[in-house]
Amino acid sequence: MRDPPYLPFLSGPASLAPGLKPIPAENLIAPDTEAEVWLPEKRRIMKERRADVFVSRLPEKMLAEAADYVTRHLPPAAEGWPTPLEAAAARVSDDLCLLQRGKDGLWRLEAASLVAPTFWLLSEKAGQPLGGLHDPVPDANPGLVSRIARMFDALRPGQVLERFNWTVQAGDARFTPSAVPLKALAAATPKEAALDVLHLRVERQTISKLPDSGLLLFTIRIAVDPLAAALSSPDRVYAFRQAWEGTDKALAAYKGWPAYERLVRAALGRLS
Structure with missing residues (x-):
């Protein structure tokens, strides 16, 4: 069992704050810790369920600029894909999203x-403005x-911002358009098996602006690891407990944490 590459709960409770921090431009695509466990499955899904995982309302020239930006540090690849964006996405574990600023000032x-x-x-x-990309969070700051x-408006080409988001889930699935099956698995899992089922799901996100098109490139890398691996020391167990219990109740509900509360408590009890 590997040591998870990212442990954002060590920094405290989950938060609505963007938490974006500048990083060197060359770290846009970090060393690919997920390639072995995810890339073959990712490519299969890209081919078999293209309608579910790809969309574009942009000209190919813009997709090519994003693809070149993402893969400039990688050796050439010969495998063909329908679009440059898909060709780039097939070479990295990160998902690739492009946002464009409309005449109304909204990023879509x-x-x-x-x-x-x-x-x-x-x-x-697809096509929705920034505010519509996620369901509303109860009690969220309306100015967020x-x-x-x-x-986003102020971001300059060459700047890269990074943030982390995390949650827990039942099982190790990464293609999860719905939380319903995971919550059903959690509900069916006895407390004694909590550490066998619970996983830490971390999103590493980066945001940058393409120099020619002005598009925002939003990358998302998902790392999924057994919670037991993430909580491999007393210090980590303590930090996770503090982060779990310290997260705002409305945000925890938005993340679906009540469905996992029973199992998380059981897991922490075994590790304490």
Whole structure:
């Protein structure tokens, strides 16, 4: 069992704050810790369920700019794909999303290769403005979307911002357009098997702006690891407990955590 590459709960409770931090441009696509466990399955889904995981309302020239930006550090590849964006997405574990600023000032999702969605459907979100990409969070700061949009407006080509998002889930699935099957698995799992079923799901996200088109490139890398591997020391168990219990109740409900509360408590009890 590997040590998970990302442990964002060590930084405290989950939060609505963007938490974006600048990183070197060359780290846009980090060393691919997920390639061995995910890339073959990702490519299979890209081919067999293309209508579910790919959309584009943009000209091929724009897709090619994004593809070149993502793969510039990789050796040439010969495998053919229908579009440049899909060709790039097939070479990295990250999902690739492109947002374009409209004349109304709103950033909209206009193209994406999204094979590891965290409980949303690409077909339902394509073309929507930033504020519509996720269901509303209860008690969320109403100015949050505007603040993020201003940040996007101000981003300059060459800058790369990074953030992490995390949750728990039942099982190790990465293609999860719906949380329903995972919650059903959690409900059917006895407390004694909590550590066998619970997994830590982490999103590593980066945001950058393409120099020619001005599109926003939003990358999402999903890492899924057994919760037992993430909580391999007393310090980690303590940090996770503090983060889990310290997360705002409305945000926890939005993330679907009540469905896992019983199993998380059982897991923490065994590890304490």
